[in-house]
Amino acid sequence: MIRYYAKGIPLSADWQYKYMEKIVVRGGKPLLGSVEISGMKNAALPIIYATVLVGSKCVIENIPSVRDVAISFEILREMGAKIRMLSRDTYEIDCTHMDIEGVSPELFRKMRASYYLLGSELGRFGRAKVGFPGGCDFGERPIDQHIKGLQALGGTVELENGNISIEAEGGRLVGTNIFFDIVSVGATINIMLAAVTAAGTTVIDNPAREPHIVDLANFLNTCGANISGAGTDMIRIKGVERLHGCTYAIIPDMIEAGTFMIAAAAAGGCVRIDNVIPKHLESITAKLEEMGVEVEDQDDAVVVRRSGPLSRTSVKTHPYPGFPTDMHPQMTVLLSQAAGVSYLTEGVYENRFRYVDELRRMGASIKVDGRTAIVEGGEPLRGAPVKAVDLRAGVAMIIAGLVAVGETEVTEIGLIERGYDDIVGKLQRIGADIERVVIPDPEQALPRAN
Ligand code: UD1
Numbered sequence: 001m002i003r004y005y006a007k008g009i010p011l012s013a014d015w016q017y018k019y020m021e022k023i024v025v026r027g028g029k030p031l032l033g034s035v036e037i038s039g040m041k042n043a044a045l046p047i048i049y050a051t052v053l054v055g056s057k058c059v060i061e062n063i064p065s066v067r068d069v070a071i072s073f074e075i076l077r078e079m080g081a082k083i084r085m086l087s088r089d090t091y092e093i094d095c096t097h098m099d100i101e102g103v104s105p106e107l108f109r110k111m112r113a114s115y116y117l118l119g120s121e122l123g124r125f126g127r128a129k130v131g132f133p134g135g136c137d138f139g140e141r142p143i144d145q146h147i148k149g150l151q152a153l154g155g156t157v158e159l160e161n162g163n164i165s166i167e168a169e170g171g172r173l174v175g176t177n178i179f180f181d182i183v184s185v186g187a188t189i190n191i192m193l194a195a196v197t198a199a200g201t202t203v204i205d206n207p208a209r210e211p212h213i214v215d216l217a218n219f220l221n222t223c224g225a226n227i228s229g230a231g232t233d234m235i236r237i238k239g240v241e242r243l244h245g246c247t248y249a250i251i252p253d254m255i256e257a258g259t260f261m262i263a264a265a266a267a268g269g270c271v272r273i274d275n276v277i278p279k280h281l282e283s284i285t286a287k288l289e290e291m292g293v294e295v296e297d298q299d300d301a302v303v304v305r306r307s308g309p310l311s312r313t314s315v316k317t318h319p320y321p322g323f324p325t326d327m328h329p330q331m332t333v334l335l336s337q338a339a340g341v342s343y344l345t346e347g348v349y350e351n352r353f354r355y356v357d358e359l360r361r362m363g364a365s366i367k368v369d370g371r372t373a374i375v376e377g378g379e380p381l382r383g384a385p386v387k388a389v390d391l392r393a394g395v396a397m398i399i400a401g402l403v404a405v406g407e408t409e410v411t412e413i414g415l416i417e418r419g420y421d422d423i424v425g426k427l428q429r430i431g432a433d434i435e436r437v438v439i440p441d442p443e444q445a446l447p448r449a450n
Helices: 013-019 041-054 067-078 105-109 113-125 144-152 185-195 211-222 254-267 278-290 325-335 356-361 391-403 423-429
Strands: 021-026 031-036 057-061 082-087 090-094 127-131 155-160 163-168 177-179 201-205 226-228 234-238 247-249 269-274 294-297 301-306 314-316 340-345 365-369 372-377 385-387 407-411 433-438
Touching: 021 391, 031 254, 031 423, 041 057, 041 067, 041 113, 041 185, 041 211, 041 254, 067 082, 067 105, 067 113, 105 113, 105 127, 113 127, 113 144, 113 163, 113 185, 144 155, 144 177, 144 185, 185 201, 185 211, 185 234, 211 226, 211 247, 254 269, 254 278, 254 301, 254 325, 254 391, 278 294, 278 301, 325 340, 325 356, 325 372, 325 391, 356 365, 356 385, 356 391, 385 391, 391 407, 391 423, 391 433, 423 433
Parallel strands: 031 269, 057 247, 177 201, 314 340, 385 407
Antiparallel strands: 021 407, 021 433, 057 090, 082 090, 127 163, 155 163, 201 234, 226 234, 269 301, 294 301, 340 372, 365 372
């Protein structure tokens, strides 16, 4: 491994990963050809953590090669799991022997989804101990709905030294009715995991309806759980005594697919996006068509074609089946290419606009008023040095680079690689002028003050 220094101090492995490489994009080339979408990160993560609950050997196919998956494997291995790679995207995960103590708190802080261990450990061992999660910074990201649900199932919660510890009274949770005050993907998943082996029936009212909720339910049911209603506004879970291992394939990543759809719409050209479920992409397809982009649904592909100018529009992000918040920054880049004033309102997070300053460096004219970005579009963007402020914002910078005049350098790309499998290779294969380069002078690579 290369050891990088800045101001004479060796950088930790994390820093090296985050700061020592950049993505360089030279804009102005249309995208042409086809791209294969990987398995969905946000389905793979809960399913990987659910194997702890299952407690025997599972073979999981279509796992994306992204950093959040690698960190999750590291966490599971620290707990004693045996994980074997069977092919590029297929892993055997054996959680027969596990110990919930002893995972380093820094590992939990490296990602958001590590908190799915709360539900899995409680369901399997009757107690859980997890460090506070990290993840992208979109303002406050409380976990009160997770805690409220786990308490309702009979968990006693203690928060100390950066850990969340929960004990089930009598060693087993008891099913009950839970009403979520807000729609939360994470809380829905945690309660589903915890309730699978609880005594009696749990009903979740007002759950999230995202495709990955359905995928997790399908995985758990394949392992012997009894979950119905996933994907609707009420989920019913009849507790079972135990689960068994299975072989399961993760669904395609709708956010990765949507990102390539917007890249093709922004850069122009014609791209077939393979290995998708077109139904999951409906809200994105509808907006693109409204803007004058042609989208053709096939069985497991969508073809995106843009030849003419884009029309302005308004977008508001919502929980599924609404327009996804994880497509917000990419969509703002596209809106910057449509003549006239467009609006993008963030309906899920309190602050997801940190990327706007970066786009302004490239000449975009965007004002933020409360939770709405007001985009005056139609002027060409100019290549500039920008950074990835979070996962989806980072990929939005790449899309901005594809349409900009000149060269764009995106730094802090470790954030992008948390959730995109081979983004540079996939874009190169459809004609983008993009590469990943090592930053020659480490001191230049240190985080820039804004
Ligand atoms: C998941 C996704 C993330 C996506 C988000 C919304 C993973 C690993 N991450 O995040 O990519 O952007 O869904 O689609 O799957 N909230 C509370 N209390 C809680 C829980 C959430 O107030 O207990 C709020 C959040 O602050 C946010 C909103 O609810 O404003 C939605 O969050 P949630 O759906 O829980 O997102 P995550 O599961 O963290």
